[in-house]
Amino acid sequence: MFSAATYAERRKTLCARLSERGEKGLVLLPGHSASPMNYTDNAYPFRQDSSFLYYFGHDHEGLTGVIDLDAEESWYFDKGFSMDDIIWSGALATPEELAARCGAEKYGAENTLEQMIADAQKKQRPIHILPIYRADTRMRLVHLLDCGVTEANTYISEPLIQEVVAMRSIKSIEEVMEIELALETSYAMYANALAATRPGASERQIASILHSTLALAGSTASFTPICTGRGQILHNHDYTHILHSGNMLLIDSGAESPNHYASDITRTFPVSGTFTDQQRDVYAIVLAAQEAAIAKCAPEIPFVDCHLTAATTIASGLRDLGLLKGAVEDIVDAGAHALFFPHGLGHMLGLDVHDMEGLGEDYVGYDETYKRSEQFGLRGLRLARKLQRGFVVTVEPGCYFIPALMEQWEAEGTCKDFINFETAKQFSEFGGIRIEDDVYISRDGHRILGQQIPKTIAGIEGRMHASSQRLCGC
Structure with missing residues (x-):
């Protein structure tokens, strides 16, 4: 990973650029899950979503990033790990430690993320996502957004796409x-x-x-x-x-x-x-x-x-x-x-x-x-x-x-x-x-x-x- 300051600055810049365009609400950046070859425990080599990497940096499954455009803060969500995960794959750092490594102001578990999305929808706050190119990501979004499979596309945000492209195009x-x-x-x-x-x-x-x-x-x-x-x-x-x-x-x-x-x-x-x-x-x-x-x-x-x-x-x-x-x-x-x-x-x-x-x-x-x-x-x-x-x-x-x-x-x-x-x-x-x-x-x-x-x-x-x-x- 780069420094925590690098990821914090990228998110701050994205937030400012979208706010300048009058955009409000939440930016939802789901990371990738493992993709099974032929059964659950036999997965393809893991590769994180590149936009999640760009803004949050972490390179393992079960993660989601949220940028709150109104509060100007970011959340790092981690599904966490069980004893079985520790036995088979070894322990990761705690969500608090991982949030600190990417400079996120706040962190939470999956149930906190689900509640945040539900509250935003109840208050009719916009939720911005990037184009969906993996079926498992689509189904995760269907669950989080409580919507139909094709309805998830209505959350795709052209302003978000344009600003992410503008930022990622210029290499530091x-x-x-x-x-x-x-x-x-x-x-x-x-x-x-x-x-x-x-x-x-x-x-x-x-x-x-x-x-x-x-x-x-x-x-x-x-x-x-x-x-x-x-x-x-x-x-x-x-x-x-x-x-x-x-x-x-x-x-x-x-x-x-x-x-x-x-x-x-x-x-x-x-x-x-x-x-x-x-x-x-x-x-x-x-x-x-x-x-x-x-x-x-x-x-x-x-x-x-x-x-x-x-x-x-x-x-x-x-x-x-x-x-x-x-x-x-x-x-x-x-x-x-x-x-x-x-x-x-x-x-x-x-x-x-x-x-x-x-x-x-x-x-x-x-x-x-x-x-x-x-x-x-x-x-x-x-x-x-x-x-x-x-x-x-x-x-x-x-x-x-x-x-x-x-x-x-x-x-x-x-x-x-x-x-x-x-x-x-x-x-x-x-x-x-x-x-x-x-x-x-x-x-x-x-x-x-x-x-x-x-x-x-x-x-x-x-x-x-x-x-x-x-x-x-x-």
């Missing part, structure tokens, strides 16, 4: 340090994966190295790692294939810091240790797109402009390879490049790997000025609005050759004036390339976070060649 120095800690683990994950990648290895072997590196670091994955020789499948979690010379391995993975801040890094490298000429050409295009997009990142720059910078770089490079034709500006305006770059450039990063998207993606990435596009590829952009100092974003362009999509576009004549489908067919076995880094938006520009993980062609080939020499004792 201590939050950035947490992301840097997660990135230290990411660095070790990629160093170990690069060293182990060679023809004859399996995707599962490399994935197991990622998981073991996480475990040895005392960390967990911020999302299920992608580790695939078939990079054209954007979120491929199937590790069943053997890697062969001529394949590329795409790894998209992340770690969590001790306080659950995420990292998110992608690298693509040749299984043999050396890129083929075709791979080299496409890789250079994607790297140039990433570097151009990162260079554009700065306060007050719309992230959609960074995306379009990457799209323009990819379109220009693919036109040089004969895959696209026409003026680059026209190619991008028509969305023809999205056949090869069908996703958005990146997303916010923080306590969630896609930070705050549980609160509603458009609240996080869009606003009154920047609305979601309907164009294929561009409509998948998770963040379009202007960057601000303190944002942490991922920048991850890619280039993919997806046979089914190419066949569909050719059959439908989609963007036929800009795409050389016959040339594209020569890349049908290519796969895909994605390169991703985590970027902090600073006062005057940006900073790439974390220790540099090889991503230039020379850097990747040099690292893999050195690893192979060590393995063979050369």
